[in-house]
Amino acid sequence: MTTVSRPQPARVTPAAVTVAPVSTTTTTAPRAPTTTTPAATFSSSSSSPTLPPLPSERWARPGLAPWQSRTAAVDVAPQDGLPKEVPGWLRKLMRQWADTPVLPELLRPQIPQLKEAKNPGGLDRLPPGTKREVLIVGAGLAGMSAALELAERGYQVTLRDQGDVVGGRLATPTVDTGGAGTFKVEHGLHMWFDNYFVFKDIRSRLGIDHHFRPYDVVDFQFRDYKPETLTSRPPVYPLNMVALLQRSPNLAILDALEQFRGLLEVMNYDHDKMQAKYDGVTFADWAKQKGISKKFYELILEPAASVTLNDPDKISAAEMLQMMHAYFISQPRAMNREVTTTDHATAVLEPWQQRLQDLGVKVETNHVTRGLRFEGGKAKGEVGEAKDYDFVVVATSVPGTKKLLQGSVADAASAAELAKLRAVADPLQTAPPYHVLRVWLDQAPPPGTPDVIESPQHKPIHLYCFTSQLEDESAEYARRTGGSVVELHLYDTPELAGLTKEQIWDKVKGTFAELQPTLKEANVRGMVLGRHHDFTSYETGQTKARPAPDAPAAAGVDNLAFAGDWVKTDYPSALMERAVATGREAANVALLRDDVRQVDVPHLRTRGPGFL
Template sequence: MLGRRPRAAVVGGGIAGLAAATGLAERGVAVEVLEREPYLGGRVGSWTESLPDGTPVSMGRGFHAFFRQYYNLRELLRRGDPGLERLVALDDYPLVDAEGRRDSFRGLPRTPPWNAVLFALRSPTFRPGDLLKLDPRAAAPLAAVSVPGIYETLDGIDAESFLEAIDFPPAARHLAFEVFSRSFFAPPSTMSAAELATMFHIYFLGSSEGLMFDVPDGSFADALWEPLRHYLTTRGVAFRTGVTVSSVQLDTGTGRFRVHGDTADTEVDAVVLATDVPGLRDIVAASELGSAPMRVPPAPHAADRTVATPDALDRWRDDVAALRSAPPFLVQRLWLDAPVRPDRPPFLGTGGLDPLDNISVLDRYEHAAASWASRTGGSVVELHAYAAAVPPGTDEDAWTAELRKRCRERLHALYPETADARVVGELVQWRADCPLFGVGDFARRPTVDTPVDGLVLAGDGIRIDLPVALMERAASTGWQAANRLLAGWGLAGHPLQTVPTGGRFGPLRRAAEHAMRSRRP
């Protein structure tokens, strides 16, 4: 117990950092959020730019789907929008491949496993006989997912090889599973099969929400983060944007931390590092954290105190340094002087149409884009190209220019009405700061806890042994980081909610577990 009001610094103002700041501030902790960018939200942030004619427009890092299973993210957003009125539902998530085959998630039953079975049976890439050809023993882990147990089973296998072993039809692999794999910014050949199986559990066999999702009705800043900033400011949270944190120093005498920023330093009792993977690697590598004893025991008895030994600290540093970033991705937002056909979906996922991964028609759901389209008679379209690694020996600028050209060509082929439209404005994001969930990475992925008491981690690249992914992993680790610090100060934490950690349909789960046991030597 400190005997006074604790002070904490949260480094990173994305989803994870804002969740941690909320969890701490609501229990009376004095919180300061330090964010490198001039805006909040991290990879779900937005800012204002201008079209060539001077019109101010919102720009961001690309489309994000707010799935109904993102319980902990939604709890965070309710702080600024109690009724989640700024989220609007999209009634479908259609997929299309190079052969013109289309899948849809509209009208699926909500009860697992029938949601997954019906999706497969009505897919043009999956014939009824294909179900009988599947290898039940190879496919068993999909039906018997448990977290973290699934990582012991499948983390050493890549997603592509796993699906080939199951004998999924190649077209089904490309149209369904590859689309979801690439939403993790990685091709299936480099992504852990355990992550793919966990994702299948989250969206199908582990929940009744399916793949229906919501999107903000305005820019991320207006719809999500400014309301949350207001909520937190009224609870005493201080925000310093445009601040780059270089390192954290632990005073082993007082047990307090000094957070070194490029404009000023901050002295606090605890630190949450909620940065992206490159930022986390750099900060940890530059930080002086010593080998101080744990100041607050992880259990209520003093006898349970542990010491952060030099070896433990070195191993942790090595694990942070080993975190990998996914290949770069491209976001290309186009303001066209002609409308997209009215029957086009707000969001379309693509498979086998390299390099394009999806198309969003923003004026179908975002107020500012809709206003611009109504005023000009045009449309606002966004194209994504995930896992777009630059080939060796290729100039990066030339590569991104080629990607933009090829993505527009795919758009014209899929939506021919756009081929003759003039591009009034184009804004592009080319980034490489998403975590890679690669083969064999799980065992040494850093967790929320660290060897240094009072220092915790949060973010979508941080390990948490719950069935969560993407934005929900960021939110969940943020809440958990706050809970770890609050427990040390004798303060109440916040509940976390997830889909069940194991399959919900008992007979299928037991059959799958039997199949898994029978395949062991």
């Protein structure tokens, strides 16, 4: 029986804001391909009280400035601006090399680049007496981002969504679990990365930073390898990458360093060149071309590809190299993430919706927009509705956008433009269907069990997390019952389509018991299943196919913009950050038409750090 443990996380209060990485115990022991998996146990260096504090109580923290990395901002030494955890010998070296700007730059938290306004001399907001009405179709993160920027500048915004609640893939409706009670249940686990500069700005403006806490480790369980824990320590590039490989129980350090030759292209990332060069190459083929070993690929690279909800064998190298730049190598804190201490509705969506409504935004849920009306070369409004709008933002998913355009109608003066818009959307693909199963159990995992664990070799469970260790409502259930709440992420699972939640649990509970053997006999008190087939595809060719936010103007419709994580940006971005960034860019298209000063877009640098 193998036990793997690591230190418990430091508890952070407003009076003591030095942050340590969230560290908990790694899980199941490895299983060789031809042997039986030994039962795993977890150890903890500290015992838990009878009623442990809720996540929001454990991680109460003051808010910080826009765009600022919360983890970076609270652990920097004031005398030299370097992270406090930089060892003394390196700090001394920094003082000796104070006139050499390169080394200190590698240590300090990265300042984002800015995509600046095209009209810096424009108006702050619409002038008095000027009325502009905007229709935004889709109340996910992209649509809410666009609505926020426009409403703050005097635009009258109508935000519509077919769902019961706002949020898109962050949506958190209240659901009856069928036995455990009624809970707010998210679409699925989300994490906010250090390079999410636009989202940090929005969070600060909404005053919701106190709902977030750092989560700076990545835990893995494998069948063929020992458990891995990845963390970017020390926060000094490239020492953080070297140390990450050195800590691996599966990779010999010399073999690991050998992989740096293949990764030099990522370290020297050039956004425009990489997007053009590798869009037609799969990530797996790129790894073979670069001589990446099978072990390194299976331990480090393939798991990253698998949690994109796409088929790892079909993912474009252009997309994955961009994500490796954004989430691993671009700067020492790129791997650092945050999670909410309560559900996504309470933490993010409800305050955001309230701010929009305070600004006069009409938020209409359970509203199906069948199509748009195009007249005189303009997007005028919604099919079946007489009301006209000055500007329209399409902020739906790929299948939603295709369906919207197919259901649109156009007069003779707009037919060609609508045909062009449909042609823009036609090449866009959707990732395979996926399922998220949340299960309420009557038993808890051992103390020290990590909150989130990736399990790339235990398909169909690619990732699982204990929401009872992450957020308040689930933690209260665990307090009350002695049980736990686990969320299973089942990606690329068309074979599960049409099955009930009970049937899906029957198919995956054996694999879950292999991952968490102490919960093998746990009884199910409730279940909620999410079925989804709307995630953005990262297959080869999709990078080239993506339209920019202002692509409709090139098709002849200058009062229409696109927003979403499927929309192209001319800087590295993905996932939630791509959604809110393109929402801001869509708003900027409208602002420029009225000479209202556009909103700057902070973004990740377009080039990698190099090796030194």
